[in-house]
Amino acid sequence: MPPVKAVLVGAGNRGKEVYGKFALEHPDDLEIRTVIDPIRERATPLAERVGAPNSLTDWDSFQRTDEDAIIIASPPSMHYTHATDAMAVHDFKHVILEKPISTTLASCNLVAEAAEKYEATVLVTEVLRYSPFFIAARDFIREGSLGPLQYIELVHLSGDRSFQHSGVRGNEATQEVSGPTTLSKSVHDFGILEFLAGDSAIGAISRALPPRFHSGAAYWEDVPDRCIEEDGKRCGYGERGSCPFDAVEYYTGPNAMVSVAQAAQMCDAPSQADLLKVIQEGPYGRCIWHCDNDVVDAYEAEVLWAGGLRARFRLDANYPCAPTRKLEVRFPEGKLEGDLRMNKLEMDTGTSRQSLSGRIGDVEGAQGTHGGADALLIKDFLRSVRGEEAELVTSIHRVLGAHTLALVANVSQATNGAYLPLYE
Incomplete structure (x- = not known):
C-alpha cells in the first residue's frame, strides 16, 4: 500500500x-x-x-x-x-x-x-491518551483489583529551561498567541484525568502563582533590556557569568538548548555568528526579566466528577531536573504510583509493593517522545486515512471536554480560585 x-x-x-x-x-x-x-x-x-x-x-x-x-x-x-x-x-x-x-x-x-x-x-x-504508561494505568483502574477509584493526583514537572525559552521569551509567552497555560501546556493533562476517570468532569477550582519572570521584578538592578545590546555590548552580568539566564550562554554555551536553531526561527545549521545575530535582534535575546510574558508557570487545579470522584493536577514549569509526570491513584485497598519518564508503575497495598512496569512494556511503542505516544497517534491516524480500523481516542469530539476543563480552570484562576461548573 x-x-x-x-x-x-x-x-x-x-x-x-x-x-x-x-x-x-x-x-x-x-x-x-x-x-x-x-x-x-x-x-x-x-x-x-x-x-x-x-x-x-x-x-x-x-x-x-x-x-x-x-x-x-x-x-x-x-x-x-x-x-x-x-x-x-x-x-x-x-x-x-x-x-x-x-x-x-x-x-x-x-x-x-x-x-x-x-x-x-x-x-x-x-x-498522552496514546501513552503506553497511561494506558497501563487506565487498564489497572478498570480491573478494580484494589477497589473502586477514589482519587487521582497528577503532577507535571516541566523543565525550567524549556519554559524559560518558550513560555517567557518565545512563542508561548502570551495568552493572545498560545492561550492560557492551562490550555497550551496542560490540556492533555486534563484530558488524562478524564481518560483515567472514564467520565467527563463537572467542575473545577484552580489557583496560580504569579509568573516567576515578569517585567519589573528584575533579578538585579540596572539590568539592560537585552543580553546583547544594539551596539553589540553584552550585559555585564552575562559577560561575567553571574546570570544563569544569559541568552548568549543559554543558546551558544556548552549547555545550549538542543532546538535553538529552529526555535530561534533560523535554518537547520546556523553558525555561531548567526545565533549571536538572532540573540542581538530577536525575542530570544531579551533579558528574561524584561519580556512581555503573561502566562503562569505554576498552578494547581482540583477537578470534580458527578459521583464524587476528585482529582488534583499540579504544574511546575520551574523544575530544574529532567522533566516528567508523576501519578498517584488511590483506592480503598491501596494506591497506584507512577513516573512517566522512568516508565515506572507500582502498586502499594500498605503492606507490600509490586512493580507493574511490565504492563507498560506490553504496549507496542512504549519508547520515544511522550513515552511513544506521538508515534502511536500518527500510526492510528494513518490507519484511519487508509480506511483501516483505528481507535481515534483523541478525535475532536472526545477531547472537547478537556479543552472546556482547561479553559474553566483558567477562569477560576482569574476569579481567586472560585469553583466553576463546566456545564450549566
Missing part, C-alpha cells in the same frame, strides 16, 4: 521533530508533499530534508493536489483558520491538529462543528 500523502503546516519544533522525523523514519507510511511555514528559512530546509517537492510561506497560496491528509502544527492562534480552511476550502477529510484545538472555547466549538459539517476526522494531539 502506498504511503499516505500529507501537507504539513508549521515547520517549528513539532513539525520538524515529530512529523518530519516520523516521515523520514517511516517513508512507507507517510510522505510529506508540501511544507507550509511563514518563515522560509524553516519551510525550505524541512521540505528538502523530507523530500517534499513543495514549500510555501503563504497559507492562502496553497492549492490541494493529490494529498490525502493535512497535519496542522502551526501556532495555536492560527489553528482555527487552518483547520476550518482545510475542511471547508480544501475538502480535507483527515486532519491532525496540534493541541490545543484553538485558543478560546467558542473557536474550539466552531472547529468541532466544522468537522461534523464536513464529515472530517480531526485527530487532536492530546497524545
Whole structure:
C-alpha cells in the first residue's frame, strides 16, 4: 500500500521533530508533499530534508493536489483558520491538529462543528491518551483489583529551561498567541484525568502563582533590556557569568538548548555568528526579566466528577531536573504510583509493593517522545486515512471536554480560585 500523502503546516519544533522525523523514519507510511511555514528559512530546509517537492510561506497560496491528509502544527492562534480552511476550502477529510484545538472555547466549538459539517476526522494531539504508561494505568483502574477509584493526583514537572525559552521569551509567552497555560501546556493533562476517570468532569477550582519572570521584578538592578545590546555590548552580568539566564550562554554555551536553531526561527545549521545575530535582534535575546510574558508557570487545579470522584493536577514549569509526570491513584485497598519518564508503575497495598512496569512494556511503542505516544497517534491516524480500523481516542469530539476543563480552570484562576461548573 502506498504511503499516505500529507501537507504539513508549521515547520517549528513539532513539525520538524515529530512529523518530519516520523516521515523520514517511516517513508512507507507517510510522505510529506508540501511544507507550509511563514518563515522560509524553516519551510525550505524541512521540505528538502523530507523530500517534499513543495514549500510555501503563504497559507492562502496553497492549492490541494493529490494529498490525502493535512497535519496542522502551526501556532495555536492560527489553528482555527487552518483547520476550518482545510475542511471547508480544501475538502480535507483527515486532519491532525496540534493541541490545543484553538485558543478560546467558542473557536474550539466552531472547529468541532466544522468537522461534523464536513464529515472530517480531526485527530487532536492530546497524545498522552496514546501513552503506553497511561494506558497501563487506565487498564489497572478498570480491573478494580484494589477497589473502586477514589482519587487521582497528577503532577507535571516541566523543565525550567524549556519554559524559560518558550513560555517567557518565545512563542508561548502570551495568552493572545498560545492561550492560557492551562490550555497550551496542560490540556492533555486534563484530558488524562478524564481518560483515567472514564467520565467527563463537572467542575473545577484552580489557583496560580504569579509568573516567576515578569517585567519589573528584575533579578538585579540596572539590568539592560537585552543580553546583547544594539551596539553589540553584552550585559555585564552575562559577560561575567553571574546570570544563569544569559541568552548568549543559554543558546551558544556548552549547555545550549538542543532546538535553538529552529526555535530561534533560523535554518537547520546556523553558525555561531548567526545565533549571536538572532540573540542581538530577536525575542530570544531579551533579558528574561524584561519580556512581555503573561502566562503562569505554576498552578494547581482540583477537578470534580458527578459521583464524587476528585482529582488534583499540579504544574511546575520551574523544575530544574529532567522533566516528567508523576501519578498517584488511590483506592480503598491501596494506591497506584507512577513516573512517566522512568516508565515506572507500582502498586502499594500498605503492606507490600509490586512493580507493574511490565504492563507498560506490553504496549507496542512504549519508547520515544511522550513515552511513544506521538508515534502511536500518527500510526492510528494513518490507519484511519487508509480506511483501516483505528481507535481515534483523541478525535475532536472526545477531547472537547478537556479543552472546556482547561479553559474553566483558567477562569477560576482569574476569579481567586472560585469553583466553576463546566456545564450549566
